[in-house]
Amino acid sequence: MKPPFKRLTLIGIGLIGSSIALAARRKELAEEIVISTRSEATLDRARELGLGDRYYLDAAEAAEGADLVILCVPVGACGPVAKWIAPCLAPGAIVSDVGSVKEAVVRSMSPHIPQGVHFVPAHPIAGTEHSGPDAGFAELFENRWCLITPVEGSDADAIARLAAFWTALGSNVEEMDPVRHDRVLAITSHLPHLIAYNLVGTAHDLETVTQSEVIKFSAGGFRDSTRLAASDPTMWRDVFLNNKDAVLEMLGRFSEELAALQRAVRWGDGEALYKAFERTRYIRRNIIEAGQETPAPDFGRHVKEPGE
Amino acid sequence: MKPPFKRLTLIGIGLIGSSIALAARRKELAEEIVISTRSEATLDRARELGLGDRYYLDAAEAAEGADLVILCVPVGACGPVAKWIAPCLAPGAIVSDVGSVKEAVVRSMSPHIPQGVHFVPAHPIAGTEHSGPDAGFAELFENRWCLITPVEGSDADAIARLAAFWTALGSNVEEMDPVRHDRVLAITSHLPHLIAYNLVGTAHDLETVTQSEVIKFSAGGFRDSTRLAASDPTMWRDVFLNNKDAVLEMLGRFSEELAALQRAVRWGDGEALYKAFERTRYIRRNIIEAGQETPAPDFGRHVKEPGE
Ligand SMILES: NC(=O)c1ccc[n+]([C@@H]2O[C@H](COP(=O)([O-])OP(=O)(O)OC[C@H]3O[C@@H](n4cnc5c(N)ncnc54)[C@H](OP(=O)(O)O)[C@@H]3O)[C@@H](O)[C@H]2O)c1
Numbered sequence: 001m002k003p004p005f006k007r008l009t010l011i012g013i014g015l016i017g018s019s020i021a022l023a024a025r026r027k028e029l030a031e032e033i034v035i036s037t038r039s040e041a042t043l044d045r046a047r048e049l050g051l052g053d054r055y056y057l058d059a060a061e062a063a064e065g066a067d068l069v070i071l072c073v074p075v076g077a078c079g080p081v082a083k084w085i086a087p088c089l090a091p092g093a094i095v096s097d098v099g100s101v102k103e104a105v106v107r108s109m110s111p112h113i114p115q116g117v118h119f120v121p122a123h124p125i126a127g128t129e130h131s132g133p134d135a136g137f138a139e140l141f142e143n144r145w146c147l148i149t150p151v152e153g154s155d156a157d158a159i160a161r162l163a164a165f166w167t168a169l170g171s172n173v174e175e176m177d178p179v180r181h182d183r184v185l186a187i188t189s190h191l192p193h194l195i196a197y198n199l200v201g202t203a204h205d206l207e208t209v210t211q212s213e214v215i216k217f218s219a220g221g222f223r224d225s226t227r228l229a230a231s232d233p234t235m236w237r238d239v240f241l242n243n244k245d246a247v248l249e250m251l252g253r254f255s256e257e258l259a260a261l262q263r264a265v266r267w268g269d270g271e272a273l274y275k276a277f278e279r280t281r282y283i284r285r286n287i288i289e290a291g292q293e294t295p296a297p298d299f300g301r302h303v304k305e306p307g308e
Numbered sequence: 309m310k311p312p313f314k315r316l317t318l319i320g321i322g323l324i325g326s327s328i329a330l331a332a333r334r335k336e337l338a339e340e341i342v343i344s345t346r347s348e349a350t351l352d353r354a355r356e357l358g359l360g361d362r363y364y365l366d367a368a369e370a371a372e373g374a375d376l377v378i379l380c381v382p383v384g385a386c387g388p389v390a391k392w393i394a395p396c397l398a399p400g401a402i403v404s405d406v407g408s409v410k411e412a413v414v415r416s417m418s419p420h421i422p423q424g425v426h427f428v429p430a431h432p433i434a435g436t437e438h439s440g441p442d443a444g445f446a447e448l449f450e451n452r453w454c455l456i457t458p459v460e461g462s463d464a465d466a467i468a469r470l471a472a473f474w475t476a477l478g479s480n481v482e483e484m485d486p487v488r489h490d491r492v493l494a495i496t497s498h499l500p501h502l503i504a505y506n507l508v509g510t511a512h513d514l515e516t517v518t519q520s521e522v523i524k525f526s527a528g529g530f531r532d533s534t535r536l537a538a539s540d541p542t543m544w545r546d547v548f549l550n551n552k553d554a555v556l557e558m559l560g561r562f563s564e565e566l567a568a569l570q571r572a573v574r575w576g577d578g579e580a581l582y583k584a585f586e587r588t589r590y591i592r593r594n595i596i597e598a599g600q601e602t603p604a605p606d607f608g609r610h611v612k613e614p615g616e
């Protein structure tokens with residue numbers, strides 16, 4: 001079967017870009033993969049890893065003649081990159097992105113998309129704390145959601161082709177309004193990252209407990225947070241700069257609830273604590289049933305399952 | 309070789325008690341394992357699982373003639389159980405516990421320990437979010453820390469024997485002052501759990517994002533929190549009731565730092581955000597180097613490593 005796209009151009013070849021490259025190659029989704037990134041060092045590394053067929057520092061050159069262009073750069077860079085490549089986009093091409101925030105990306109990219117080119121924003125909800133072209137792996141998107149957030153006038157056929165692309169990468173695709181996307185992700189991803197950064201930062205600044213004690217005796221809860229807090233600072237800076245309202249809304253609620261828990265601790269209100277701790281259990285059960293998590297105990301190392 | 313203990317009595321046979329039972333049996337650390345728990349249902353289940361040699365609902369009967377008694381019950385139950393078993397403790401016996409808080413446990417158990425019995429509190433820093441006798445596994449303590457927090461007048465020989473027991477279970481043993489223990493664990497374990505409960509609770513109460521959206525699109529950060537927030541509510545209620553001061557101290561710092569981050573988000577201060585996100589990375593690197601974590605990406609399912 002002929003690949004569905006002739007030329008796939010990836011602009012930005014970090015964790016997400018390189019994972020798309022590897023997966024698209026394995027699933028034969030493009031006849032040719034063209035890669036562009038800002039720095040020579042990253043471009044050289046992408047070439048060494050054999051992630052694509054051609055390599056350019058100039059994003060516009062890379063985008064020329066492509067029928068699918070995906071921006072895999074931090075959210076704040078999407079507007080400038082769209083502006084850069086705009087003059088070279090082929091009529092009928094699909095331009096997409098993978099940004100973790102959608103409304104701001106739509107706002108910054110839309111004005112640059114030429115007539116006759118189809119802009120279809122998307123966000124694969126899949127990632128790790130690693131970044132750069134070495135971090136990618138072809139299975140990253142398997143059984144993960146990819147949210148497509150069409151904009152006014154998005155071409156139905158272009159949406160369908162991009163959805164088919166992500167489905168072929170292994171994702172479950174769903175459409176969502178960009179504003180709603182940003183709200184949902186604010187609570188399921190952005191706020192948890194902010195909290196993790198804050199927790200690890202708090203531990204870092206204590207005078208009463210030493211750094212080496214924190215590191216040595218870091219229990220499960222803290223270890224998980226250090227993983228999130230090891231994520232790329234540029235990517236996350238851009239997320240918070242570009243999803244301010246939804247993050248502040250969730251953060252306000254979080255702080256309110258935390259004040260109530262703090263009060264229960266201060267007054268030794270065991271009943272309130274028990275009630276607060278009891279009602280959260282079933283959410284996890286539901287997530288496991290939804291197939292987005294395994295129930296296996298995992299406290300920072302892999303526990304062999306019976307029969308594994 | 310003869311097992312180092314003749315009779316090991318475990319009072320409480322949930323995650324920690326059953327893991328000790330399985331590991332002690334495998335490593336031949338006791339000639340006989342005696343089990344006691346409060347409810348008939350749990351005792352029956354322990355018997356079905358073959359976790360011990362004898363089973364009692366009466367903790368005092370179970371403790372009789374044991375040379376090592378370990379309380380594996382919630383922190384708040386340690387005092388009452390110590391009082392219950394006190395009259396039956398054999399002279400020279402070692403009494404220990406596994407509570408996640410130490411100063412309060414020392415305060416509540418010490419008065420009940422008879423002359424000639426050695427009280428040596430301990431805390432294995434190992435756990436999962438599961439509880440009950442089915443949750444245990446013999447490898448739980450391998451390569452994990454076990455902190456022993458001797459009290460005034462703790463017998464050096466008894467400390468050494470308990471340390472050897474935990475070393476045989478696979479743990480790295482270290483001594484620490486109970487007050488210091490509670491401070492360290494407040495930041496590495498107790499606060500992270502409180503935060504996780506609070507985060508999942510916040511998501512649960514939102515009106516602007518539905519439960520099913522939270523469950524469906526729960527990204528890595530949130531999924532980790534749901535794991536912590538699925539932990540046993542009784543155990544955690546008791547932790548917060550019994551480590552109030554240290555938890556409130558850490559929580560105060562956490563909230564202060566969070567207010568600063570919130571301000572940076574509100575004012576779009578990218579530099580402040582970047583700086584806050586940058587400095588937390590190396591802590592994880594150090595934890596990995598300390599052998600308490602693997603660098604493998606793990607976003608809720610096991611990713612095969614090359615060569616695995
Ligand atoms: N990481 C995740 O978990 C995850 C998950 C879903 C979506 N996303 C989204 O995916 C996108 C990329 O993330 P990633 O994790 O793949 O990042 P990454 O590994 O750090 O790679 C970023 C790529 O973008 C380039 N870049 C960085 N700043 C740029 C700028 N100002 N202008 C132009 N190019 C720039 C980098 O180029 P050089 O290396 O050449 O400087 C690199 O090729 C982001 O929008 C993020 O929100 C991330």
Ligand SMILES: NC(=O)c1ccc[n+]([C@@H]2O[C@H](COP(=O)([O-])OP(=O)(O)OC[C@H]3O[C@@H](n4cnc5c(N)ncnc54)[C@H](OP(=O)(O)O)[C@@H]3O)[C@@H](O)[C@H]2O)c1
Nearest residue numbers: 320321322323324346347350381383385407408435439440
């Ligand atoms: N879970 C962890 O991650 C972890 C890690 C390190 C240390 N710890 C500490 O280990 C201890 C036990 O935790 P766990 O996870 O093993 O708990 P678990 O699985 O919930 O088991 C608790 C055991 O204690 C018994 N119990 C509960 N309430 C009691 C009461 N009021 N009086 C007497 N017995 C009572 C239960 O008896 P029935 O089932 O018969 O009611 C059960 O046998 C706690 O002190 C905890 O702080 C836990």
